[in-house]
Amino acid sequence: MTRPGPAAEGLMISPIKNGTVIDHITSGEALNVLKIIGITGTTTESVSVATNVSSNKTGKKDIVKIANRELCKEEMDRIALIAPRVSINIIREFKVYAKRGVERPEFLLGVVRCPNPGCITNAHEPISSRFEVLPHGLHCMYCDWLITNDITGHMI
Amino acid sequence: MKHIISIRDLDRPFIDDLINHANHIASQHFNANSLSDKILALLFFEPSTRTRMSFEAAMARLGGTSISVGSIEASSIAKGETLADTIRVVSGYADAIVLRHPKEGAARLASEFASVPVINAGDGAGQHPSQTLLDLYTIQQSLPLDGIDVGMIGDLRYGRTAHSLAYALSLYRCRIHVISPKGLELPSALIGELRDRGTEVIEHEFVEDIIRELDVLYVTRIQRERFPDSASYFDVSSSYKITTELLENVRSHLIVLHPLPRVDEIEPAVDALPYARYFDQSKNGVPVRMAMLQEVLK
Numbered sequence: 001m002t003r004p005g006p007a008a009e010g011l012m013i014s015p016i017k018n019g020t021v022i023d024h025i026t027s028g029e030a031l032n033v034l035k036i037i038g039i040t041g042t043t044t045e046s047v048s049v050a051t052n053v054s055s056n057k058t059g060k061k062d063i064v065k066i067a068n069r070e071l072c073k074e075e076m077d078r079i080a081l082i083a084p085r086v087s088i089n090i091i092r093e094f095k096v097y098a099k100r101g102v103e104r105p106e107f108l109l110g111v112v113r114c115p116n117p118g119c120i121t122n123a124h125e126p127i128s129s130r131f132e133v134l135p136h137g138l139h140c141m142y143c144d145w146l147i148t149n150d151i152t153g154h155m156i
Numbered sequence: 157m158k159h160i161i162s163i164r165d166l167d168r169p170f171i172d173d174l175i176n177h178a179n180h181i182a183s184q185h186f187n188a189n190s191l192s193d194k195i196l197a198l199l200f201f202e203p204s205t206r207t208r209m210s211f212e213a214a215m216a217r218l219g220g221t222s223i224s225v226g227s228i229e230a231s232s233i234a235k236g237e238t239l240a241d242t243i244r245v246v247s248g249y250a251d252a253i254v255l256r257h258p259k260e261g262a263a264r265l266a267s268e269f270a271s272v273p274v275i276n277a278g279d280g281a282g283q284h285p286s287q288t289l290l291d292l293y294t295i296q297q298s299l300p301l302d303g304i305d306v307g308m309i310g311d312l313r314y315g316r317t318a319h320s321l322a323y324a325l326s327l328y329r330c331r332i333h334v335i336s337p338k339g340l341e342l343p344s345a346l347i348g349e350l351r352d353r354g355t356e357v358i359e360h361e362f363v364e365d366i367i368r369e370l371d372v373l374y375v376t377r378i379q380r381e382r383f384p385d386s387a388s389y390f391d392v393s394s395s396y397k398i399t400t401e402l403l404e405n406v407r408s409h410l411i412v413l414h415p416l417p418r419v420d421e422i423e424p425a426v427d428a429l430p431y432a433r434y435f436d437q438s439k440n441g442v443p444v445r446m447a448m449l450q451e452v453l454k
């Protein structure tokens with residue numbers, strides 16, 4: 001069996017006229033990426049997803065294409081939390097209009113809910129959650145809780 | 157403006173200075189009127205008589221005045237006022253605030269809304285820096301802090317004093333030995349963090365295996381409510397009990413500490429041995445808190 005080339009990939013996902021292509025997503029994280037940018041079963045965007053595509057760079061990867069929507073910087077940085085090697089292409093008229101890498105933000109303000117029920121950020125107080133992004137997870141700056149897995153599940 | 161919220165915010169020079177300062181105070185080198193124009197607000201949202209008395213005593217020794225809420229039930233807090241608002245209001249009455257609160261991170265929040273320094277006197281299962289500072293202070297009265305072997309025994313999962321002390325000891329390149337019942341181990345995230353910071357953390361099943369190689373034994377309470385029934389609690393707690401027999405042939409300079417109150421983790425007969433330092437430790441709360449108050453109010 002031969003490695004599927006670009007032609008095979010082309011069969012799985014067709015090109016889009018305008019929108020965003022999120023490439024080099026950590027294999028298996030495509031659906032979480034959709035969740036992060038708020039795409040659910042009820043949204044109207046035309047979305048194509050390919051998972052476990054062979055890639056020279058990472059072995060296996062996922063790809064997501066969203067028609068008629070350009071991601072903003074904040075959405076891109078959130079994606080970086082679960083797929084740090086992602087590359088994002090903004091497509092206009094079938095051409096790559098802009099190509100962007102992502103950076104893991106240093107702090108997350110109001111992005112993630114602290115899983116600790118005893119944390120003051122879950123009480124009725126005029127503050128948002130604040131997490132420090134560490135190499136091995138997210139650190140709550142109020143209660144010191146460390147989120148090491150299922151970051152998407154904790155997003156607000 | 158200096159707050160004292162978490163041991164994690166303090167670096168070694170700060171802690172060393174504070175300990176030196178407390179040593180001076182303990183040898184009567186302090187001005188008994190140095191805080192005579194200052195007012196300290198004690199905001200205790202849950203009872204902790206000793207911590208509160210210890211701060212009040214510290215403030216009184218320096219000539220200062222303490223004010224506090226009579227009862228939480230009768231105050232605006234019971235009417236649903238946020239902690240943020242309470243702190244903003246109390247900031248207008250006092251020169252510093254000592255806060256005890258059931259929610260973790262409450263003291264951090266308070267420091268963001270206060271216009272005066274905040275000292276954390278325990279927030280939920282979170283931080284309690286004055287306890288850790290007085291633990292370190294007590295150790296250095298007998299031993300240099302650097303590179304010693306410290307054993308921690310008991311409930312290391314929920315025992316916050318053990319967490320902050322372990323973290324602080326990592327500043328002094330100590331070796332940490334942990335001995336705890338199944339399910340009450342030091343959280344793995346914390347062990348990982350200590351190891352990342354270059355601290356050796358060694359887990360032991362039985363205290364007998366390591367007691368003769370320790371310089372400090374830090375005992376914490378195992379709470380009845382962590383167990384499904386009394387039988388399994390008594391079973392576990394009796395096998396973690398510190399007895400005179402266990403302390404035979406230990407290092408002559410070993411010190412045994414306990415944040416108190418104890419139930420029966422330490423046999424009363426141990427109190428008479430030279431190793432027992434838990435009552436000194438508790439007394440040390442006053443000079444350490446005096447040093448903390450002078451630090452934030454200077």
Ligand SMILES: [Zn+2]
Nearest residue numbers: 114119140143
């Ligand atoms: Zn938290």
